[in-house]
Amino acid sequence: MFSFKNLLLRKTKPTVKQPAPKETKSFHFAADLNQMNTQFQDTFRMFPDFVSRELVNEVTFGVFYLGNLVxxxxxxxxxxxxxxxHEDMSSPEKLVNLLPIGQLLLDDNWYRMQQYILQGWTYIHINGYPCGILVNTTKRRERALTRPENESQILGPQIAFTENMETNVALIHQYLPNPDLCEIAMNVGENTQTSIRIIYLRNRADLEMVTHIYNSIDALHLEALLDATILAQWLEDNPSSAFPQMITTERVDRAIFPLLEGKVVITVSGSPQVIICPNTFFDFFKSIEDYYFRWSTGLFFRGLRIMGIAxxxxxxxxxxAALTYHYEIIPQALLVPLAQSRARVPFPPLVEALxxxxxxxxxxxAGARLPSKVGQTMGIVGGIVIGQAAVQAGFxxxxxIIIVALSALSSFITPVFAMANAIRIIRFPIILSAGIMGGLGIVVSVALLILHLLRxxxxxxxxxxxxYTIENKNNRDGLIRVPYKLASKRSVFANTGENTPKGTKDIDE
Known part of the structure; x- marks a missing residue:
């Protein structure tokens, strides 16, 4: 499907050659080692840790690298x-076969060579040859595998992604050792040259969708890319919408299930989050733990989650709306305590609620920005003190207070934090509409909200x-959690089966 020119001679899996940006200087590769050393010293003169070494065996070698990165x-x-x-190393091709490093690059592009050295690679030049080889000697700086901190759950694997992309890809291969698991390597960011991997199952994903994702990333012209959440915003079809269109997760199992459904996972170097795409609106209200519980328990929690959003x-x-325009809908038993509660409040219901x-x-x-131990105390104590003082002062x-606290608590029941933030924002326009037009304002807000989502x-x-639709392939995972035996085996984004090899079994079979 993809015709990628591969220059990286890897002993594991080939990667994609990154496009070479325009060179800022007219430097070129020279056969003479002294001339190359002069060019290196001129290029990296502002790097105190730059090292150039000369080794003599049968031929003379020049070794260039940044000491703090290798x-x-x-x-x-x-x-x-x-x-x-070792003997018989008189050419770059023989060096490639001799060195036992997992990643070797035989290249003659000066700008690309600079980028690799800045990432911790070592350049070896043989005197008399117009090009040399790049060897991956990068020193890995990564934290150990830990439990997910932001997406904790009781059941399922308790392991999270890290900032090292190679580790994240290895975790996906560990949980999904499938020969149909494909990777497409890319680099984004003129200054950062951030590595990206597009991961999908060849027999599940729609290849046209994969092509669309690749073209969308390839069309980006970014100066820098630091995190997967930034890439997700660039890939969104409508970035002005308050609703997120990409799911980012730190859980390994949450990334495996979408791959089995035919979706695509994107990993970004330096980010502990991976991107899952494409997604529907209802995907943001599904928790991976729903599949670890029995279907009846998962159905109950999913329904509770939807009710909490409402x-x-x-x-x-x-x-x-009720206190401003529709007193008749308030039960008679609540009228007296409600009137007594609002007797000292000087503000109209709209101002009071906002x-x-x-x-x-x-x-x-404030609780999210403070250190964890202080933040939890601040949220609890601050809520109690301010709430009690506001009632006593008649504000x-x-x-x-009960209704607003319940609404705030319900907004965080959403498994995806980005969607929880969107619900927190959308709540304010709905309150304003209710205060201006009453029940009609709520109906109009719901209608506009649905029209916005449909677009x-x-x-x-x-x-x-x-x-749910009449197509069986779309019944894979709807709002209702059904038993595995009754669930279909395909997602709406999966291929129709023409590209699936005969005899291939699904996860539930």
């Missing part, structure tokens, strides 16, 4: 010692795709 033990034992003690969006708005909602958001944001009613797409795929 693995010194690997460089000495596997490269320098071999250059000094409470978060409409509870405060309903309170404002003020309390803003206080809740400030407490939530708000007891009932509204969205995720990498060219329908964003508000219905959870």
């Amino acid at each position: 693995d010194a033990e690997l460089l000495i034992e596997e490269i320098l010692n071999r250059l000094l003690h 409470i978060s969006l409409f509870a405060t708005a309903t309170y404002v 003020m309390l909602e803003m206080i809740i958001q400030l407490l939530s944001e 708000t009613s007891n009932i509204l 969205q797409s995720s990498l060219g795929q329908p964003y508000f795709y219905p959870p």
Whole structure:
């Protein structure tokens, strides 16, 4: 499907040659080692850790690298010692076969060579040849594998991705040792040259969708790329929408299930998050733990989650609309305590609700920014103290405090944090509409919200795709968690089966 020219002579898996940006200087590779050394010294004159060494065996070698980026033990034992003690190394091609390093690059592009040295590679030049080889001697700086911190759960694998992309890809291969698992390597960012891997199952994913994702990333002209969440925003079809169209996760198992459904996973070097795409609106309300529980338990929790979203969006708005325009919908038993609670409140319901909602958001944001131990205490103590003081001072009613607290609590029941933030934002326009037009304002807000979702797409795929249709392939995972025996084996984004080899079994079979 893809015709990629591969220059990286790897003993593991080939990667894609990155496009060479325009060179800033007219330097070129020279056969004379002294001339090459002069060019290197001129190029890296502002790097105190730049090292140039000259070794003499049968021929003269020049070794160039940045000392603070390379693995010194690997460089000495596997490269320098071999250059000094092995014979018949008179050409770059023979060096490629001799050195036992996993990644070797035989290249003659000066700008690309600079980029690799800045990433920790070592350049070896043989005197008399117009080009040399690049060896990956990068010193890995990564933290150990730990439990997920932001997506904790009781059941399932307790392992999270790290900032090292090679480790993340290895984890995916470990949990999904399938020969149909394909990778496409790319580099994004003129200054950072961030490595990206597009991972998919060849017999599950729609190849046209994979091509669309590759072309979308290839069309980006970024100066720098530091994290997967930034790439996800660049790939969104409608970045002005408050609703996220890409799911980012730190859990390995949450990335495996979408691959089996025919979706695509994108890993970014330096980011502990991976991108899952494309997605529908309902994918953001599904937890991977739903599949580890029995189907009845998973169905209950998924329904509870959907109900919590409705409470978060409409509870405060309903309170404002009822007290402003629709007293008749309030039960008679609640009229007296409600009137007593609001007797000292000098503000109309709309101002009262917006003020309390803003206080809740400030407490939530402050708790998230403070250190974990202090932040939890700040959220609990601050909420109790401010809430009690606000009621005693007559700024708000007891009932509204309960409703706003319930709405804030329900917004964080969403498994994807980006969607939880979107719900927190959408709640304010709905409250304003309820305060201006009452119940009609809530209905208009819901209608506009649905129209907005219907207009969205995720990498060219329908964003508000219905959870169930008459097509069997789309019944893979809707809003209802069904037993595995009754579930279909394909996602709406998977291929139709023409590219699936005969005899291939699905995960549930």
